[in-house]
Amino acid sequence: MTVIENPLAKPGSEPQSEGTIHITLKVWRQGSGRDAGRIETIDAPDIATDMSFLEMLDVVNERLIKTGGDPIAFDHDCREGICGSCGMMINGRAHGPEQATTTCQLHMRHFKDGETVFVEPWRAEPFPVIRDLIVDRSAFDKIIQAGGYITAPTGTAPEANNLPVPKPDADQAFEAANCIGCGACVAACPNASAMLFTSAKITHLGSLPQGQAERDARVMSMVAKQDELGFGTCTNIGECSASCPKEIPMESIARMNRDLLRATRRRRRRPGQ
Ligand code: SF4
Ligand code: FES
Helix, strand or coil: CCEECCCCCCCCCCCEECCEEEEEEEEEECCCCCCCCEEEEEEEEEEECCCEHHHHHHHHHHHHHHCCCCCCCCCCCCCCCCCCCCCCEECCEECCCCCCCCHHHCEHHHCCCCCEEEEECCCCCCCCEEECCEECCHHHHHHHHHCCCCCCCCCCCCCHHHCCCCHHHHHHHHHHHCCCCCCHHHHHCCCCECHHHHHHHHHHHHCCHHHCCCHHHHHHHHHHHHHHCCCECCCCCCHHHHHCCCCCCCHHHHHHHHHHHHHHHHHHHCCCC
16 A cells, blocks of 8 residues: 655654545544533544545544444444434534535545544434434434324225326425435524424425325424424524435425414314314
């Protein structure tokens, strides 16, 4: 392997391999939800720039284990930007510095040699820390559960062309379905609002014919559940959408609010439904 001199290296330190950087991690360490937590400084030399951020943490953890240290706990699954489990704050930004990118898809080439990188868990009361960078996002599951079911005929799958869906509606539903439930919108919002997430789920079904039968009940129940779980209210700051790795737009929240208003009025006109 080629080795090159690292201009930022301290005198006497090992030279870096080509295509590598030497960073200093300031990582949140917290044994459990009951512990106070603290920032720990970890030296991370020889990090390949083509590694993902999670691969970098894997390498750091292997080194920690070899030297008898405690590996950093972090959540992950697909490592393909699909499952939504890898969220963390990187230098104060949800999922790090790249737009529309999950932490698992973020590469170390976006960091500078010699850089200090702060890594922290999502900070929101409804997402309590379990350990280090892992938070409990089951509050999102409860919001989805509150949405209930859709009424659909049983039996064999119907012929697709029997239920035409206008292209703009299909596009809107598809855009909303991109939400991976990562929680970056909550972590980025100063109010810890879950409205971008909830509105994406409501838009997904509310845009399609199959979602009409329970549309009113769904929006009322899901919004009530997010409020009950302690998520804040939207004050149109827009950090949620700017931090969203799937670029769910703010219009989604406006659409949910319109749906909620419509459902509330209808409920007043026809109580008991
Ligand atoms: S709306 Fe975006 S940021 Fe929020 S949970 Fe869905 S994908 Fe993540
Ligand atoms: S690990 Fe699945 S989205 Fe990052």
